[in-house]
Amino acid sequence: MxxxxxxxxxxxxxxxxxxxxxxxxxxxxxxxxxxxxxxxxxxxxxxxxxxxxxxxxxxxxNDSARVLRKGRTASIGLVLEDLADPFYGPLNRAVEEVARAHGALLINGSSAEDPDREQELVLALCARRVDGLIVIPAGHDHRYLEPEIKAGVATVFVDRPAGRIDADTVLSDSFGGARSGAAHLIAHGHRRIGFIGDQPRIHTAIERLRGYRTAMAEAGLEIHDDWVSLGTTAPERVREAVTAMLAGPEPVTAIFAGNNRVTVTAVRVLAAHHRPVAFVGFDDIELADLLDPGVTVIAQDAATLGRTAAERLFSRLDGAVDAPSRVVVPTRLIARGSGEIRPSA
Amino acid sequence: MxxxxxxxxxxxxxxxxxxxxxxxxxxxxxxxxxxxxxxxxxxxxxxxxxxxxxxxxxxxxNDSARVLRKGRTASIGLVLEDLADPFYGPLNRAVEEVARAHGALLINGSSAEDPDREQELVLALCARRVDGLIVIPAGHDHRYLEPEIKAGVATVFVDRPAGRIDADTVLSDSFGGARSGAAHLIAHGHRRIGFIGDQPRIHTAIERLRGYRTAMAEAGLEIHDDWVSLGTTAPERVREAVTAMLAGPEPVTAIFAGNNRVTVTAVRVLAAHHRPVAFVGFDDIELADLLDPGVTVIAQDAATLGRTAAERLFSRLDGAVDAPSRVVVPTRLIARGSGEIRPSA
DNA sequence: TAGGCCCTGGACAACGTTGTCAGGTGAATG
DNA sequence: CATTCACCTGACAACGTTGTCCAGGGCCTA
The missing domain is CATH 1.10.260.40 (lambda repressor-like DNA-binding domains)
Incomplete structure (x- = not known):
């Protein structure tokens, strides 16, 4: 007592x-x-x-002690661009499913499209001794990862390629998708087609622009400077861009949008426009089929992207030592009406 | 050499x-x-x-060794229900922002609405010695967390309350939101209003049903058994439920949907229906304003939910020792047209 | 009954880091 | 020139776990 x-x-x-x-x-x-x-x-x-x-x-x-002793953490890191972007939801989920099937925990964070933040986050995950990393890169120089990779941290890049290092990569076919999207509009009679894309430092933005340019060139069409807009995807900016393309003496009769954020804003603007304008967007959006007209899109398969990357990662962790691979996941054109409108002028 | x-x-x-x-x-x-x-x-x-x-x-x-020595990991865990559900994107992001502001890493995983998986995930996070946990519970018995909480793991529940333990909780006003949604339909002349909700083991589903019942009772309206459907939110089932309510001698003239997944399916069915039916959904959905008619919803503030929970968590980690609190975040009715349709029969 | 084998249980070191504490060097002061 | 003091530096233990290795006891066999 x-x-x-x-x-x-x-x-x-x-x-x-x-x-x-x-x-x-x-x-x-x-x-x-x-x-x-x-x-x-x-x-x-x-x-x-x-x-x-x-x-x-x-x-x-206490798993910290266990990790210290065993060397492996049975966890992988996923660094993406924006947790709130609906495009990454299925990707995130697919990665988690695969990780779970391999008995690993998923740690994730978002870079907010900031290269410094990406690096900070990646290195923090490495300090936690994750076994592997899946990265949707924001930056263009990933040499900072060299010591990590050398130390055995498996790394796979998704959605965008790695910068200045050689690593496994899984991409959507941005070029091919954009090309077929623009070609679709051309096939429906359009000659003056606008393109609104993301910032040119983003790889997919460049590839999609290239796809658009290629389709136009293949049809023997010139592209007026005013028809192309690249920059942040903030709603007001997109709104301005769309409005500008539809004004002037030679307005565009069709618009191709470079990603889902651009699409939702562009669709809003076009809905309020006095004349029908053809539209194709990159990335599918929910309820696209219910709008009038339905929104024609180039759909990416985010789940396949995530699953493929995660499986590649775990095959590395299981000892695969072949050269870094680059997988391209095809896109799919879904015609719903907006892309099949014929030019009115 | x-x-x-x-x-x-x-x-x-x-x-x-x-x-x-x-x-x-x-x-x-x-x-x-x-x-x-x-x-x-x-x-x-x-x-x-x-x-x-x-x-x-x-x-x-090596942060594992550091953690072992220092006792704190500077990381928090977030267990949610479905990483791919767009509702959780902003919540997830808000939590991450707060965590980042406090210098902590966010580890997350999804329970897929499975109580066992939730427990497994939570305990795995505890074994990793996260400093705190934010949980969107799938189960109804969280006594398994008692040793953890006693050992100092701060825990906050979001979106749904904890089961059988006393813990900090942040909820949306499901009852009040549903009540005002149903009242809105009643105010527009409806007497026969259907309700399609999620599985009754989910707290928010019950609260929303209760809100609907209350509004009906307050207006002196009876509820026919056939007007209420609770169960999985799989598209076919929702489709059947909507179709059933619209058939028969006394079809409903308005439908109230219990969450975003139900809403998207219900909107699809109603768009194909021969007669206009009033509609209000719980949870906002993207592009709801562009549909015809615009979809009237009870909007939840997912970001505030996440931010509030995370801030509560960090105040606990900073030493707050007051009794567990329950915060209710208000919802907002956004009228866009579908909820303002008057009964046609 | 004795010898040997297998099975169970425990002592001990090591993983990589940080907190404690003591030693050592240089400058400033009496 | 001796002493004090401040400041830098490093040796050592400890965090909680797991791998290695050895001891002891029971059981089978000759």
Whole structure:
């Protein structure tokens, strides 16, 4: 009764360790470890005693210590551009499914399209000793990853290629998709087609622009400077761009949008426009089929993108040592009406 | 030339440690630690030598070891229901912003609405020794968290309340929102109003149903059994439910949808229906304003939900010890047309 | 009954970092 | 010139776990 202070039980705010469990069960430390890890060589009776002690103390293995000892963390990191962008939801989920199937935990964060933040995040994940990384890059120089890769951190880039290093990459066919999208509009009689894309430092933005340019060139069409707008995808800016293209003496009769954020704004502007304008967007958007007209899009398969990247990552972790590969996932044109409008002028 | 094997540099696949850095810089281990952690008491010259060695070796601190020593991980876990659900995107992002502002990493995973998976995930995060947890619960019994909370893991529940334990909670006003949504339809002359909700084991589904019932009762309206459908939100099932409500001798003239997944399916069905039916959905959806008619919704503020929860979490981590609180975030009715249609029969 | 084998359990070191503390060097002061 | 003091630096233990290795005891066989 005198000295309850001699900590008979771990104090509040302190976690029990295997040592505590061992003491309570009256066994050795290693025996507890064996029970916790379901290793063979423990009598059923001993195991029961240990289990009871674990239960009673609320013991939970400290994985930090475990990692320190074992070297592997059974976790992978996913760095994406914007957690709130609906395009990344299915990708994120696909990666998580694969990670889960391999018994790994997924740690993720978003770079907000800022190269410094991307690097900071990636290095923080490396300091946590993730086994592998899946990165949707914001920057263009990933040499900072060299020591990590050399140290055995498997790395796969998705959606955009790595900069200045050679690494596994999984991409959507931005060029081909954009080309077929623009060709679709051309096939429906359009000659003056506008393009609104993301910032030119983003790889997919450049590729999509290139696809548009190629389709136009293949049809022998010139592109007026005023028809192309690249920059941030902030709604007001897109709104201005669309409005500008539709004004003037020679307005465009069709618009091709370079990504989903541009699409939603462009569709809003076009809905309010006095004359029908043909439209094709890159990336599918929810409810696109219910609008009037339905929105024709070049759909990317975000889930396949994520799944493919994650599987590549785990094959690396399982020991694959072949040269870095580049996988291109095809896109699909979904005609819903907006892309099939014929020029009115 | 004889024994290059005496590993002059760390081998491939092995990471340099502070010891390696110390050896190369010709200083003590602790000095390296001081430089890495920007602790005071190192000569500029010594610091430079250490920095060079770090650079040359590509050293990166092992945070697992650090955590083991320090006890805190500077990371929090977020367990949500479905990473691909657009509703959780902004929530996820808001949490990440707050975490980042506090210098913490965010680890997340989704439970896929499976209580066992939720528990598994939460405990895995605890084993990683996250400092805190934000949980969108799938299950109804969170007593398994008691040892964790006792051990000092701050825990906040969002979107749905915790089961059988007392914990901080941040909720949307599901009851009030649903009540005002149903009241809105009643105010526009509807008497026969259908409700399609999620599975009744989900708290928000029950609250929304209760809000609907309350509004009906307050208006002195009876609810026919056939007007209420609760269950999975799989498209075919919702489709059937809507179709059933619109058939028969006394079809509903308005429908209230219990969440965003129900809304998108219901809107599709109603668009194909021969007679206009009033509609209000819980949760906003993108492009709702562009549909014809625009979709009237009860909008939740997912970002505020996430931000509030994260801030509560960090105030706990900073030492707040007051009783668990329950915050209710108000919803907002956004009238866009579909909810203002008057009954046609 | 004795010898040997297998099975179980435990002592100990190591993983890479940080906190503690003591030693050592140089400048400033008496 | 001796002493004090401040400041830098490094040796050492500890965090909680797992791998290695050895000891002891029970059981089977000759």
């Amino acid at each position: 005198a000295d309850t202070a001699r900590r008979p039980e771990p104090r509040y705010g302190t976690r029990p360790t295997m040592k505590d469990v061992a003491a309570r069960a009256g066994v050795g430390l290693k025996t507890v470890s064996r029970v916790v890890n379901a290793e063979p060589g423990v009598t059923p009776d001993t195991e029961r005693r240990v289990q009871e002690a674990i239960e009673a103390l609320g013991f939970r293995r | 004889a024994d290059t094997a005496r590993r002059p540099e760390p081998r491939y696949g092995t990471r340099p440690t502070m010891k390696d850095v110390a050896a190369r810089a010709g200083v003590g281990l602790k000095t390296v630690s001081r430089v890495v952690n920007a602790e005071p008491g190192v000569t500029p010259d010594t610091e430079r030598r250490v920095q060079e060695a770090i650079e040359a070796l590509g050293f990166r601190r």
